[in-house]
Amino acid sequence: DVVMTQSPLSLPVTLGQPASISCRSSQSLVYSDGNTYLNWFQQRPGQSPRRLIYKASNRDSGVPDRFSGSGSGTDFTLKISRVEAEDVGIYYCMQGTHWPPTFGQGTKVEIK
Amino acid sequence: QVQLQQWGAGLLKPSETLSLTCAVDGGSFSAYYWSWVRQPPVKGLEWIGEINHSGTTNYNPSLKSRVTISVDTSKNQFSLKLSYVTAADTAVYYCARGSHGDGMDVWGQGTTVTVSS
Numbered sequence: 001d002v003v004m005t006q007s008p009l010s011l012p013v014t015l016g017q018p019a020s021i022s023c024r025s026s027q028s029l030v031y032s033d034g035n036t037y038l039n040w041f042q043q044r045p046g047q048s049p050r051r052l053i054y055k056a057s058n059r060d061s062g063v064p065d066r067f068s069g070s071g072s073g074t075d076f077t078l079k080i081s082r083v084e085a086e087d088v089g090i091y092y093c094m095q096g097t098h099w100p101p102t103f104g105q106g107t108k109v110e111i112k
Numbered sequence: 113q114v115q116l117q118q119w120g121a122g123l124l125k126p127s128e129t130l131s132l133t134c135a136v137d138g139g140s141f142s143a144y145y146w147s148w149v150r151q152p153p154v155k156g157l158e159w160i161g162e163i164n165h166s167g168t169t170n171y172n173p174s175l176k177s178r179v180t181i182s183v184d185t186s187k188n189q190f191s192l193k194l195s196y197v198t199a200a201d202t203a204v205y206y207c208a209r210g211s212h213g214d215g216m217d218v219w220g221q222g223t224t225v226t227v228s229s
Contacts, residue, residue: 031213039215041157048206048219049149049157060217092157094215100172101212103157 002027002095006104012112019080021107023093028073029056030097037096040069040078043106044089052091053078085111114139116220118207120192124227130194134207134220141165141188145211148181148192150203151222158203162211163190170212197227 003026013019029036040053051060053069056076066081080087088111093104120132134146142165150158161171163181171179180193194201205223208216 035213037213037215041215048222049216050219051210051215051217054214054217094157094159096211096213096215099170099212100174101159101215103159106156 004104
């Protein structure tokens with residue numbers, strides 16, 4: 001299985017400051033159709049996961065534009081331009097290029 | 113607005129069969145794949161499998177021998193069965209809209225399943 005490695009696993013952030021989460025895959029996530037199936041999910045405490053980003057850089061409807069996804073091949077990043085209190089939670093990357101789909105371990109974002 | 117409502121037994125004994133159902137309210141049932149994902153206590157997410165309206169399924173190889181996902185298009189529902197459960201299957205189980213490629217964009221509320229003798 002493709003291993004998804006996130007860093008850091010814990011990310012204390014000051015309100016209003018930027019945050020960045022890295023996700024690296026053990027194989028390239030470029031599929032034969034040319035797409036890169038790398039997704040980002042947010043899981044707030046006590047809630048179900050919520051997709052933020054699909055195909056590495058496409059923001060879901062309703063997701064604030066302070067969230068952005070970038071990267072290619074095996075190296076991806078989720079950035080929050082200015083962290084707000086509602087951004088507290090665990091963030092997961094997930095690859096859908098290789099079988100079976102696999103998730104990263106999660107990065108816990110908390111307010112300092 | 114699409115909503116997913118899931119239900120099923122929350123406490124099982126080892127070797128029993130886990131059974132969960134997810135009802136889709138709103139949107140097009142036939143236009144999407146429908147998935148199951150689980151989250152063991154204090155752990156990350158694990159993709160279980162997916163199904164479309166015509167019954168085409170894809171399963172995680174790690175669970176394939178024990179998993180069955182089925183669909184009832186007359187009720188806009190899909191179901192998960194996991195046989196011969198053990199304590200390792202204790203988790204919150206989520207149903208969701210979407211497939212393994214682009215991930216899942218709508219999620220159910222989650223069902224906590226505990227396996228204990």
